[in-house]
Amino acid sequence: MNENVIDVVDIRRDFVVGDETVHALRGVSFTIKQGEFVTIMGASGSGKSTLLNILGCLDTPTSGEYYLDGSSVRKMSKDERAILRNRKIGFVFQNYNLLAKTTAVENVELPLMYNSKVGSAERRRRAVSALEAVGLGNRLMHKSNQMSGGQMQRVAIARAIVNDPAIILADEATGNLDTRTSFEILTLFQKLHQEEGRTIIFVTHNPNIANYCSRNIILSDGKIKEDTYTQHIMNAAETLKSLPIEDN
Amino acid sequence: MNIGNFFKISFKALANNKLRTFLTMLGIIIGVGSVITMLAIGQGSKKSIQSQISEMGSNMIMIHPGAQRRGGVRMDASSMQTLKLTDYKSILSDAQYVSYVSPVVQSNGQFIYGSNNYPSSIYGVDADYLEIRQLSVEDGDLFTDLDVQTNAKVCVIGKTIADNLFTNGENPIGEVIRFNKIPFKIIGVLKSKGYNSMGMDQDAVVLTPYTTVMKRILAVTYLESIYCSAVSEDMTEKAIDELTEILRENHKLLANDEDDFTIRSQQELSSMMSSTTDTLTILLSCVAAISLIVGGIGIMNIMYVSVTERTKEIGLRMSVGARGRDILTQFLIEAVLISIAGGLIGVLLGVLASVAIKMFAGWPTYIQPWSVIMSFGVCTLTGVFFGWYPAKKASRLDPIEAIRYE
Numbered sequence: 001m002n003e004n005v006i007d008v009v010d011i012r013r014d015f016v017v018g019d020e021t022v023h024a025l026r027g028v029s030f031t032i033k034q035g036e037f038v039t040i041m042g043a044s045g046s047g048k049s050t051l052l053n054i055l056g057c058l059d060t061p062t063s064g065e066y067y068l069d070g071s072s073v074r075k076m077s078k079d080e081r082a083i084l085r086n087r088k089i090g091f092v093f094q095n096y097n098l099l100a101k102t103t104a105v106e107n108v109e110l111p112l113m114y115n116s117k118v119g120s121a122e123r124r125r126r127a128v129s130a131l132e133a134v135g136l137g138n139r140l141m142h143k144s145n146q147m148s149g150g151q152m153q154r155v156a157i158a159r160a161i162v163n164d165p166a167i168i169l170a171d172e173a174t175g176n177l178d179t180r181t182s183f184e185i186l187t188l189f190q191k192l193h194q195e196e197g198r199t200i201i202f203v204t205h206n207p208n209i210a211n212y213c214s215r216n217i218i219l220s221d222g223k224i225k226e227d228t229y230t231q232h233i234m235n236a237a238e239t240l241k242s243l244p245i246e247d248n
Numbered sequence: 249m250n251i252g253n254f255f256k257i258s259f260k261a262l263a264n265n266k267l268r269t270f271l272t273m274l275g276i277i278i279g280v281g282s283v284i285t286m287l288a289i290g291q292g293s294k295k296s297i298q299s300q301i302s303e304m305g306s307n308m309i310m311i312h313p314g315a316q317r318r319g320g321v322r323m324d325a326s327s328m329q330t331l332k333l334t335d336y337k338s339i340l341s342d343a344q345y346v347s348y349v350s351p352v353v354q355s356n357g358q359f360i361y362g363s364n365n366y367p368s369s370i371y372g373v374d375a376d377y378l379e380i381r382q383l384s385v386e387d388g389d390l391f392t393d394l395d396v397q398t399n400a401k402v403c404v405i406g407k408t409i410a411d412n413l414f415t416n417g418e419n420p421i422g423e424v425i426r427f428n429k430i431p432f433k434i435i436g437v438l439k440s441k442g443y444n445s446m447g448m449d450q451d452a453v454v455l456t457p458y459t460t461v462m463k464r465i466l467a468v469t470y471l472e473s474i475y476c477s478a479v480s481e482d483m484t485e486k487a488i489d490e491l492t493e494i495l496r497e498n499h500k501l502l503a504n505d506e507d508d509f510t511i512r513s514q515q516e517l518s519s520m521m522s523s524t525t526d527t528l529t530i531l532l533s534c535v536a537a538i539s540l541i542v543g544g545i546g547i548m549n550i551m552y553v554s555v556t557e558r559t560k561e562i563g564l565r566m567s568v569g570a571r572g573r574d575i576l577t578q579f580l581i582e583a584v585l586i587s588i589a590g591g592l593i594g595v596l597l598g599v600l601a602s603v604a605i606k607m608f609a610g611w612p613t614y615i616q617p618w619s620v621i622m623s624f625g626v627c628t629l630t631g632v633f634f635g636w637y638p639a640k641k642a643s644r645l646d647p648i649e650a651i652r653y654e
């Protein structure tokens with residue numbers, strides 16, 4: 001595996017809305033190494049989601065190069081990008097994006113349904129173990145509308161890790177959740193990072209969260225304003241213990 | 249990805265949204281069902297009129313005396329006496345394209361049995377007449393050639409006559425009824441034919457040898473008409489030409505003389521009637537076409553809306569690695585399953601509705617196989633196309649565009 005998992009060079013993304021052109025990204029370049037846990041921060045509208053969608057191969061930049069694991073995404077066909085999303089990327093959306101009226105385990109199985117190398121028995125086994133990893137081993141058959149926000153977000157995370165991806169991308173994965181649940185999720189990400197050495201990019205607007213990651217990129221108006229490495233990475237599990245326990 | 253996975257995905261998507269699946273199917277069910285029912289009513293009326301015409305007789309040709317009337321000019325009496333027994337005999341011996349021939353003479357009067365009487369006509373005919381008019385004797389016998397030769401006072405009566413004269417349920421056969429004081433022995437009863445399409449009672453008839461009517465009742469030497477059957481429907485034209493030739497020769501008409509007789513055929517009548525039924529058919533075809541279009545548009549809408557509404561789902565599936573063709577395969581399988589299942593249920597309901605209409609409303613309905621195939625085909629294809637097309641459009645988007653789609 002290439003040392004620089006992600007290498008973006010002068011990425012721009014324009015949106016044409018009516019007669020106006022919105023410059024969501026105005027030339028962004030950076031590299032992310034294997035095993036980094038990066039937060040991307042910035043004011044609302046600064047281009048965080050746009051950048052993350054491009055990194056997740058969900059969107060195409062207007063110009064610029066994006067090398068994922070050394071190969072140029074721009075040169076790939078749609079199908080190749082789909083396979084890339086299926087095998088190398090785990091994406092967690094802010095609003096979960098689970099299949100409606102579908103059980104947790106079926107939602108998590110979804111990426112593996114589109115991978116012919118995985119048979120149905122293995123698919124089920126891996127979905128169950130992903131759900132166990134996010135602490136939902138006892139909620140396998142719950143449908144998406146029968147779960148709380150935190151549970152749905154954990155199902156979404158389980159779906160993002162079930163295909164054993166090279167990078168995990170999370171767009172405000174804790175944005176809709178209360179502090180306690182946010183730290184539970186953060187603990188989960190830290191575990192995935194520290195114990196399994198996964199590369200994680202975590203978009204957030206909560207500056208506090210940056211202290212729990214190894215690197216912090218701040219966007220402003222479609223450009224990188226700051227790119228710093230965290231000196232003392234805090235432990236989310238400990239913070240979680242110190243939080244007052246709410247009754248719910 | 250293997251095809252089993254596709255079916256699993258499609259079945260789950262359908263099963264997880266039973267209401268949507270049902271409503272989509274309902275569009276197709278109603279589309280197919282209503283078109284089949286509409287066409288069944290149309291075809292039924294057309295067929296019933298056609299069968300009433302063909303029940304009148306078999307390839308019947310009717311010869312009447314006198315030239316074709318034009319502009320209401322009245323004919324003098326002598327021109328109405330041009331058909332003679334010799335004409336009948338010539339047709340009998342010479343006509344090649346005619347399978348049955350019978351003279352017809354008729355008289356009106358009262359039939360009396362005991363204290364019952366009933367006004368009707370007595371028809372003097374040959375035994376062939378029954379073949380021509382598709383009549384048959386149910387009880388008893390028909391008069392014989394000997395009866396014809398001897399002007400026998402025997403008759404065969406229709407059901408209506410029997411019912412009105414023999415009110416106490418007596419067996420009419422062997423009984424004697426009087427017509428204008430002349431006694432007739434009943435030797436047979438005709439099988440009932442009911443009312444014809446013009447509302448005439450086809451069972452209010454009494455048949456007797458034509459010689460009996462000519463000599464004993466009317467005392468005439470001319471015939472009122474001659475009825476024939478062409479050997480087949482296709483031969484009707486030829487038969488008419490042949491009959492014209494025979495009659496012109498018999499009547500010693502010169503080349504420039506007009507015919508002193510008129511020949512009409514059942515075919516002519518049926519083509520006259522079929523212009524009426526054609527109007528009906530056009531009307532009902534329009535109704536069917538409109539139902540097909542309305543049904544098709546309904547299916548189109550519901551499929552289009554339900555697939556478009558799932559653009560987000562499509563985006564989500566693509567975001568976890570579904571390729572464009574994976575999405576298309578899934579939606580195609582769903583559309584085919586919904587459309588075929590809906591189509592089959594629609595066919596079933598359409599058939600049931602047609603049967604129910606026949607049973608409860610008494611309208612003649614007839615389901616033609618092509619109407620089933622056409623409505624099923626059009627509706628299912630519409631369903632499949634409009635299930636496929638929006639999915640195709642959505643699968644071309646970037647996943648994030650599809651997810652954001654409102």
Ligand SMILES: Nc1ncnc2c1ncn2[C@@H]1O[C@H](COP(=O)(O)OP(=O)(O)O)[C@@H](O)[C@H]1O
Binds near residue numbers: 023046051
């Ligand atoms: N699909 C889109 N169409 C038009 N403009 C968009 C679209 N997506 C994002 N933008 C614009 O791009 C800018 C950056 O958006 P986004 O990346 O969502 O910001 P953030 O996630 O940092 O809040 C905003 O000004 C937003 O209005």
Ligand SMILES: [Mg+2]
Binds near residue numbers: 048049050
């Ligand atoms: Mg955002």
